[in-house]
Amino acid sequence: MIQVESVEKAYTSRKNTVRVLERVSLEVRPGEVCALLGRNGSGKTTTIRIICGLVLPDAGRVSINGYTLGEPEYMAQFGALIDTNRGLYPRLSPLENLQYTCMVRGMSRQAAVERAKHLLEELGLWDKRNAPTQTLSKGMLSKLAFANAIAHDPPFVLLDEPTLGLDIDAAEALEAQIRQMAQSGKGILLTTHQMEVAERLASRVAILSKGRIAVDRPKSELMAMFARQTYRVVLAEPLLEDILPMAHSLDETRTVLEVSLEHPRQIYELMDKLRPAPIKHIERLEADLGEIFKTLTKEPHHV
């Protein structure tokens, strides 16, 4: 398990100090895909860099499977894609890069070559296997950086925006890989601004906001919490009076409104308020992680 405990981090320059993480705690278990979400600058990359040992925290502790940074076993517990240039040698070919990573992590030359070839084939980079890495396109580099992160088959994988720059087929293939890795028992921590990606992949969602983990829940629980509360009501006639603040939004025909209720039984109160406009249809809306994210990162909000 990855355990991040009460980590604090501030960046200090001569002019000012930016407090990025304030007592951030997070766990990633084997077999789970944890989506770490947050607005720009909320500290997602900093958190991942701290886990990788690239940035030292001011306070707190990080361990993976019980090993802490500095112990030789620590680095073997994870692979990371942080930015597509990191860890790749531009003049070496993709084949050489992957082979090198595997050998540095202890594989024999033969096993490393086999593994590198397998990954290149699987990720659609076979044709470029001998080209200098610096000649690859952005999307190809992303794929190679992903392959490099998982090359030595580590139990945990950290992925900072893994689908950035990928075309639709490549993104789907990558998602399938991530899903399959989780099924095989690997723990994945990923950041993304693409809420649909998080919604499809995550089993757990953690949201960083204002330096803290504002939310950390199984995705299904989070979605259920919000799904219970939002309804779409279609009226047979336009609504004449405003029933705000209960109404969340009303379309321009004033016949379709979306309302957020704190408890399902409030639906009766709502129906009462809406009379005499006849209700044609009421449905409970599916939760949308994007909306949930926006709601939860607006203000410091702890659920």
Ligand SMILES: Nc1ncnc2c1ncn2[C@@H]1O[C@H](COP(=O)(O)OP(=O)(O)OP(=O)(O)O)[C@@H](O)[C@H]1O
């Ligand atoms: N090396 C650094 N020196 C100074 N400030 C930094 C450094 N790295 C990051 N920061 C600041 O720390 C804050 C968090 O940055 P970080 O990259 O962790 O956020 P993020 O959530 O990954 O953002 P994004 O979604 O935009 O990638 C930002 O205010 C950023 O400017």
